[in-house]
Amino acid sequence: MTRPIVLGAGPAGSMAALLLAQGGSQPILIDRNAEVGDAICGGFLSWRTAQGLRRLGCDPATLGARPVTRLRLFAGRHKAEMPLPETAYGLSRHALDSALRQLAIAGGAQLEIDRARRVAPGVVEGERRHWESPAIFLSTGKHDVRGEGRPRKTDNPALGIRVRLPPSAQLDRLIGAAIELHLFPGGYAGIVLQEGGSANVCLALRKSSLLEAGGDMWAVLQAVGRDNPHFARCMACAEDRLPVDTIGAVPYGWIAQDTEEGVYRLGDQAAVIPSLAGEGMAIALASGAAAARSYLQGQGASRYQRNFARRAAQPVRVAKLLWHMAESPAGAHAMTLASRIVPPVAGWAMRRSRID
Numbered sequence: 001m002t003r004p005i006v007l008g009a010g011p012a013g014s015m016a017a018l019l020l021a022q023g024g025s026q027p028i029l030i031d032r033n034a035e036v037g038d039a040i041c042g043g044f045l046s047w048r049t050a051q052g053l054r055r056l057g058c059d060p061a062t063l064g065a066r067p068v069t070r071l072r073l074f075a076g077r078h079k080a081e082m083p084l085p086e087t088a089y090g091l092s093r094h095a096l097d098s099a100l101r102q103l104a105i106a107g108g109a110q111l112e113i114d115r116a117r118r119v120a121p122g123v124v125e126g127e128r129r130h131w132e133s134p135a136i137f138l139s140t141g142k143h144d145v146r147g148e149g150r151p152r153k154t155d156n157p158a159l160g161i162r163v164r165l166p167p168s169a170q171l172d173r174l175i176g177a178a179i180e181l182h183l184f185p186g187g188y189a190g191i192v193l194q195e196g197g198s199a200n201v202c203l204a205l206r207k208s209s210l211l212e213a214g215g216d217m218w219a220v221l222q223a224v225g226r227d228n229p230h231f232a233r234c235m236a237c238a239e240d241r242l243p244v245d246t247i248g249a250v251p252y253g254w255i256a257q258d259t260e261e262g263v264y265r266l267g268d269q270a271a272v273i274p275s276l277a278g279e280g281m282a283i284a285l286a287s288g289a290a291a292a293r294s295y296l297q298g299q300g301a302s303r304y305q306r307n308f309a310r311r312a313a314q315p316v317r318v319a320k321l322l323w324h325m326a327e328s329p330a331g332a333h334a335m336t337l338a339s340r341i342v343p344p345v346a347g348w349a350m351r352r353s354r355i356d
């Protein structure tokens with residue numbers, strides 16, 4: 001029996017490995033890290049992500065996730081607040097990825113630790129050894145592997161940046177059960193409380209905006225706070241300059257329209273939805289499930305990929321539109337105004353940027 005290889009044990013890879021194992025195909029799940037880290041992410045689990053997890057018997061609430069019931073939108077001093085269509089959650093990636101990896105292993109996936117250097121149909125060249133299989137599930141997420149890299153077209157890419165604020169009563173009062181989106185020229189910052197009460201502050205920022213601030217992330221955060229007193233109050237909950245994690249050149253909006261035979265692309269290797277929508281993890285789970293089912297039903301990778309590209313097209317298109325609007329002061333103001341005056345518009349945008 002040939003065993004499929006799942007490369008990358010993030011949400012997409014663990015989901016695929018679990019379903020492949022349940023389908024009896026004994027997958028090998030390879031990750032470069034033996035210890036689950038805390039990936040750079042906003043930590044917002046949309047209601048679609050929560051549904052996907054519950055279907056696996058993994059309730060976010062049992063992982064300590066904080067319920068999120070409202071969206072609070074800021075553009076400088078303009079503000080709008082509205083209920084989310086359904087309850088979402090705030091949860092660290094360490095907690096989520098650990099639970100999913102554990103589920104995959106308990107379900108029968110064999111975990112191997114190796115760092116892939118190159119991938120081609122039928123082959124994964126690892127640092128430790130050479131792996132072969134006619135079916136490779138590529139789920140290395142934000143990280144491209146040589147041989148299967150994603151195109152990077154822009155000279156002003158989006159960077160992902162994350163700071164964690166320690167738990168405090170003041171943060172609890174300021175954020176509560178909301179996901180906050182703070183829009184500013186060249187980017188946005190999302191803030192949500194997670195298990196244990198710490199706050200995840202995650203930004204998607206154009207490289208040019210960081211360069212204008214002399215490459216100093218804290219100067220960017222201070223500049224946002226000067227126009228937006230609520231953001232400044234949140235950031236004041238951090239006493240010192242806390243560590244800042246960054247990831248470069250996120251190819252927001254990219255969708256794999258097709259693939260090579262035997263290479264199933266999952267998660268961020270299948271579609272990169274602008275993170276402002278908070279739907280990347282739902283896409284990761286949905287693509288992991290769809291690819292595993294296609295494989296178990298004997299359908300080729302190419303058919304799966306084309307179908308998934310069609311499925312991801314609408315949420316990615318809507319999220320891209322919102323992201324581009326949010327980047328300009330006029331667009332950001334229009335978004336908060338529209339959300340305040342015609343709340344159903346915001347509800348519509350939130351629903352249309354979900355994966356079905």
Ligand SMILES: Cc1cc2nc3c(=O)[nH]c(=O)nc-3n(C[C@H](O)[C@H](O)[C@H](O)COP(=O)(O)OP(=O)(O)OC[C@H]3O[C@@H](n4cnc5c(N)ncnc54)[C@H](O)[C@@H]3O)c2cc1C
Binds near residue numbers: 041115143
């Ligand atoms: C700034 C930012 C904020 C975001 N905020 C949110 C949010 O709030 N909500 C949301 O739903 N989505 C959010 N996203 C998107 C979300 O993080 C991704 O869509 C999601 O992580 C994709 O999951 P994945 O399984 O495809 O990849 P990943 O989560 O990136 O996992 C990839 C796995 O592959 C492993 N790996 C990588 N390279 C190799 C290699 N060479 N060899 C072996 N193993 C390897 C890694 O160790 C990792 O375990 C955000 C993204 C960014 C950039």
